[in-house]
Amino acid sequence: MNRVHVVGAGLAGLATAVSLARAGRAVVLYEASGQAGGRCRSYMDAKLACTIDNGNHLLLSGNQAAMRYLADIGASQELHGPPAARFPFLDLATGERWCLRPNGGPLPWWLLSPGRRVPGTKIWSYLSALRFAVAGSRTVTDCVGQDSVLFRRFWEPLAVAVLNTPAQTGAARLLWPVFRDTFAKGEAACRPRVAKTGLSNAFVEPALALLRKSGATLRFGCRLGQIQHEGGRARLLEFGDASVPLNDGDRVVLALPPAATGALLPALTVPEASHVIVNAHFALPEPAALPAMSPFLGLIGGTAQWLFVRGNVASITISAADAIAEASAEEIARRTWNDVAAALDRDPQTMPTYRVIKERRATFAQTPTEVLRRPTTRSAFANVFLAGDWIDTGLPATIEGAIRSGYSAARAVIRSGGTTGQAD
Numbered sequence: 001m002n003r004v005h006v007v008g009a010g011l012a013g014l015a016t017a018v019s020l021a022r023a024g025r026a027v028v029l030y031e032a033s034g035q036a037g038g039r040c041r042s043y044m045d046a047k048l049a050c051t052i053d054n055g056n057h058l059l060l061s062g063n064q065a066a067m068r069y070l071a072d073i074g075a076s077q078e079l080h081g082p083p084a085a086r087f088p089f090l091d092l093a094t095g096e097r098w099c100l101r102p103n104g105g106p107l108p109w110w111l112l113s114p115g116r117r118v119p120g121t122k123i124w125s126y127l128s129a130l131r132f133a134v135a136g137s138r139t140v141t142d143c144v145g146q147d148s149v150l151f152r153r154f155w156e157p158l159a160v161a162v163l164n165t166p167a168q169t170g171a172a173r174l175l176w177p178v179f180r181d182t183f184a185k186g187e188a189a190c191r192p193r194v195a196k197t198g199l200s201n202a203f204v205e206p207a208l209a210l211l212r213k214s215g216a217t218l219r220f221g222c223r224l225g226q227i228q229h230e231g232g233r234a235r236l237l238e239f240g241d242a243s244v245p246l247n248d249g250d251r252v253v254l255a256l257p258p259a260a261t262g263a264l265l266p267a268l269t270v271p272e273a274s275h276v277i278v279n280a281h282f283a284l285p286e287p288a289a290l291p292a293m294s295p296f297l298g299l300i301g302g303t304a305q306w307l308f309v310r311g312n313v314a315s316i317t318i319s320a321a322d323a324i325a326e327a328s329a330e331e332i333a334r335r336t337w338n339d340v341a342a343a344l345d346r347d348p349q350t351m352p353t354y355r356v357i358k359e360r361r362a363t364f365a366q367t368p369t370e371v372l373r374r375p376t377t378r379s380a381f382a383n384v385f386l387a388g389d390w391i392d393t394g395l396p397a398t399i400e401g402a403i404r405s406g407y408s409a410a411r412a413v414i415r416s417g418g419t420t421g422q423a424d
């Protein structure tokens, strides 16, 4: 039987495998660790005595590939968020609070209303977003400057969150498709969405259930160490002590991080630099809630950049966190608890039990130079395809990018013929 060997069970690998299994292909999914989900997963934390996510993940309703994937795996109901687009912020330096409220339809008249846009900003300063469409190799600050109130309160937090790269070095061109597919389409496309009970319940477990039901083979604890090739085709996959020979009709999809893919395919150019994301999770004594039915709050002028609350767990995110990641977990918890305490009106002296997670290679560094190192779905081998948030989808390295890359890889596999899932 011809098979598709999908290596890596992060969201890119899961999307590839789901798409191919739904198309009737025989899929084998290999994952090096004991758990699927990669950089987007939940786990039971013994110290906090509850299940937490490795990091807070925010989506927007206009993330079409992600929404389609959730529908494909029957998990659309696992995301939730406010019924209308709202983005609440708190400036920790001044105590000011505001809420961005885009309007319905593509004409952004909400910018005309001082109560719906960032306080202290002028309507025309938002037009600088149009420069992202023609940014070329410019950075975010090349396009929008960095001396304005709008930069401090909007462009910088947005760019750092989306690109996980400082605005001074982040590739502005990657912000354009995000605007085009969400804010530019109006309120209905930019409703914030988070996992209701956890990332794995939304993105991972339903996908694994679908794959098992479709007859796919799932192999955990299987790290691909080498690919043997001949005549421009991969011939053998080597997993430690097990080898998998490939039929002519077999296909391989590598859905791995850039460094792992580069080690397996040394001739491939891949992004090399990466940035850290730090999350700190605090177990509050009782469930808390943020204002305006929002599951998150943007924080300006503190150490933490975003605060998320789910039940009694308050979690903060710091993107492009390479410098602060050098500090101890206790120091990070202490500094960010000050921000949480201010936002939730708690005693800064009484820090609850916490967990700090430093994702060292959270995403590749999305600078203009590194963006040019993104490969396409095709590899140098006719039967090997690539997926992952770092593949050149034109999108930033996000859930949407990872899933879109997985669906593209699945389409490329199908177009390449060979595997049909039927016995030879």
Ligand SMILES: Cc1cc2nc3c(=O)[nH]c(=O)nc-3n(C[C@H](O)[C@H](O)[C@H](O)COP(=O)(O)OP(=O)(O)OC[C@H]3O[C@@H](n4cnc5c(N)ncnc54)[C@H](O)[C@@H]3O)c2cc1C
Pocket: 007, 008, 009, 010, 011, 012, 013, 030, 031, 032, 033, 036, 037, 038, 039, 040, 054, 055, 056, 057, 058, 059, 222, 223, 224, 225, 255, 256, 257, 260, 277, 278, 279, 359, 361, 362, 363, 387, 388, 389, 390, 397, 398, 399, 400, 402
């Ligand atoms: C803390 C944090 C916060 C984030 N926040 C957001 C957010 O708010 N919104 C958003 O859209 N995105 C966010 N992201 C980005 C998002 O999580 C990623 O873009 C996405 O999960 C990447 O999926 P992937 O499948 O491309 O890669 P990965 O998740 O890295 O999957 C690769 C898989 O391959 C496995 N593997 C590696 N080497 C081998 C090998 N040799 N053999 C077999 N298996 C191997 C790994 O174990 C892993 O499971 C965040 C990321 C982090 C870390």
